[in-house]
Amino acid sequence: MKCINTQQNIMPYINRTLSDAQMFSFLEHIECCEVCRDELETYYMFYMGYNRLETFEEPESYDLKGRLKKELRQMRKYSRTSMVLSTVKNIFSGMAATVCVMLLADYILGKI
Numbered sequence: 001m002k003c004i005n006t007q008q009n010i011m012p013y014i015n016r017t018l019s020d021a022q023m024f025s026f027l028e029h030i031e032c033c034e035v036c037r038d039e040l041e042t043y044y045m046f047y048m049g050y051n052r053l054e055t056f057e058e059p060e061s062y063d064l065k066g067r068l069k070k071e072l073r074q075m076r077k078y079s080r081t082s083m084v085l086s087t088v089k090n091i092f093s094g095m096a097a098t099v100c101v102m103l104l105a106d107y108i109l110g111k112i
């Protein structure tokens, strides 16, 4: 994912509207690109700061940078797991489709 795409995905990331694949690429890019990480931090601080004013959260949650770091770590773990699971699911559904086609072919050929 390029910087421009990553930066366009910052608000969808904060709002949790990215797909699993988008989330994975987004987090991979954020991990190694300081420019986009800074950009995310700025948006996150602004957005969470604004939300905090609205909801009067506890003082311990004021460490927004620390909170974002922790959140990114958890999201990366979750994102990697869900990417692995969806790859495994795709492999299995691909295998199941192949088996179905083979059974169908056997059935048709057996009938002829």
Ligand SMILES: [Zn+2]
Binding pocket: 002, 003, 004, 006, 029, 033, 034, 035, 036, 037
């Ligand atoms: Zn970048």
